[in-house]
Amino acid sequence: MSVIVQLFDELITVLQTMLQILPYLVGYVALIMATTVIWRMVKRFLTPKSDFGSLKTVTFGDASAVTSNMAASVISVVFIFLVWGAFTGSKLVPGFVHMPGAFQGEVTFSYDIELPDGATTSAQAKVVVFPAGTAAPAVEIEEGTGSAKNDAIAIQSYRNKLLAWDKNDEFNRKAGARIVAIEGQPVSAGGEVELDNLRVAVTSKGTLNIEPNKGVQMEKIWLPAPEDVVSRLIEIGSEGFKNITLAEHLAYSLFRVVVGFIIGAAVGIPLGYAMGLSDWFRGWFDPIVEFMRPVPPLALIPLVIIWAGIGEVGKIILLFLAALWIMAIAARSGVSGVRISKVHAAYSLGASKWQVMRHVIIPNSLPEIFTGARVAMGVCWGTVVAAELVAAEKGVGMMIMVAAKFQQTDIVILGIVVIGIVGLAIDLLVRWAERVMVPWKGRG
Amino acid sequence: MSGLSIQNISMRFDLPNGSSVQALKNVSLDLKKGDLMSVLGPSGCGKTTLLNIVAGFLAPTEGQIMLNDHVVKGPDAERGMVFQQGALFEWMNVRENVGFGPRMKGMPKAEMNETVDHLLDVVGLRDFKEKAVYELSGGMQQRVALARCLANDPDVILMDEPLGALDALTREKMQSLVLKLWKETGKTIILITHSVEEALLLGERLLVMAPRPGRIHREYRLPFADLGVNADLREVKKHPDYAKTREEILSMIWDMEEEIMGRQEEQA
């Protein structure tokens, strides 16, 4: 029972999170609507003539009624990059779309001190906020003439830092000196003062906790700017990540997929043919295939690692298993799906059993096999990345996993983009091969 | 004897649920070389089953098929078959489809090309030689199927509703083509059809079958096929006997269908 209660709590959390996202979603949809209206107006302005096509409405169930609007696709992608650039202060987008960034630069503020004997004095603190990834600059300020000396401190952007203002003074906190005001605003221990670009808090121990304004842009380790990802691409493309270039990582991942898939197909297709042609083979392998098919290949990773380690053999066994069942089932249904009249026609044209196999059954099963190959390649690509995330020495999955450990978010994003592009390329390649090799698909 | 002899064929299908269907019972029939026979009957009366037995795809539970004094023991190039549709090989173009039989026999390439070219001329598809079959219209596809069957020079041609999926106009043209091919090649042809008109036009002999169990109900000898070889089929339909025979057969089949319906209602 307690599980149900726990899960219910989780569900509430999830729903609450979704509720927080809802306004943004609504805003996004509103934007889509607004761009449609604007686009239509622009179009009407450009081509004032009205045609019957403009009367077309959405017709459900008629696939030809709605085609993808190219302009919408372009705007959609541009918008993604705009938002990405705006929240990362990217140089690729014009400055006015930038969200307020984190403060960087120099501020000086004054603070008033009450001494143990009740007298007050004041001093200045100079703060320099420098960007992450650069060395902290040396900050200097005249000490001044009072009993409280001026202070200087360098703080990295997005960080905060304690300022022990009394360390250079002629008195100290232990003796009872304390800050009573910052830039004229009264403050005591535990309180804080908002300045233009800084938030200055007085800790319970009396030191100053200085926190530069963070703005609403994303910190690099959360989300790097697009140009950072591109420059990473160039860097990893030439120098490599951990001394291995991106091309080499990719080559390893693709090698595993291609070899695993080819072996899987080389075993799976004959297996599927045997199952489609012989009731004994079908009976023998049905339980195995039907059981293995719903097991996600990812669930096999731990076992494969135990048995074969994290080297190439283990990876290829995993991908072989990922492709094997899909290809076997595809070949099986390709064989059993042959129209009996085609087989009869071949026999009554004088073909032998073997000739029927060679000239009818096998070519007839090719469309199904290509469908299977497309699915299998997709599954293999997903599986290899996941397997590399778990354990590997090379490969794109390994690259992003290691990069994530070192908070190199730009590499992680780069890796995800590359994985997406390669996945798409594989799919297009198989589809192209299908068009060339089985042009009759779906037209029997 | 030279010809096709269907001798006392019975066919029972045992169903998985333990019952069985008597698809054919004691069917006997003799066809001389060059006979053109059309077969009519309500659906389910065993026409396809009979043709499949003659083709050798099914072994009858009783009886045997003799062709030119030997017993039929399975499918063979001596008995060609034309199916309704979808029996062409999409992975081959028109030329390869028509040349399939000769190629399986191992006919020399030059001779094969000659055969194919000749047959494509006969069925009027000379310009479509290199086309993919799925790019052709239904009527053209059936022309390819006819040519493919003829390429093997079979003794008997079996057709199971070969024109059933075509539109009326194309169908009429194809009926003329079948008659032309029959006269030119002198083949023995059995043609199953659902259309009484087609059966009248394409049947020198017309067999009407009755269901449950499937059996021969009546046989006609008709003059229309011979007339149609040299004349417009629409002219043939004006023949005084044509309408009369048509009405007779229509009402015969109508009665059979009524009876089937009645029996089904009884069972329900």
Ligand SMILES: Nc1ncnc2c1ncn2[C@@H]1O[C@H](COP(=O)(O)OP(=O)(O)O)[C@@H](O)[C@H]1O
């Ligand atoms: N393979 C089969 N298994 C079981 N019953 C069959 C099979 N083939 C045909 N039948 C039955 O035999 C009867 C005759 O079928 P068929 O020859 O296809 O009729 P027709 O072609 O005249 O419409 C039908 O009742 C059908 O259900």
Ligand SMILES: [Mg+2]
């Ligand atoms: Mg039938």
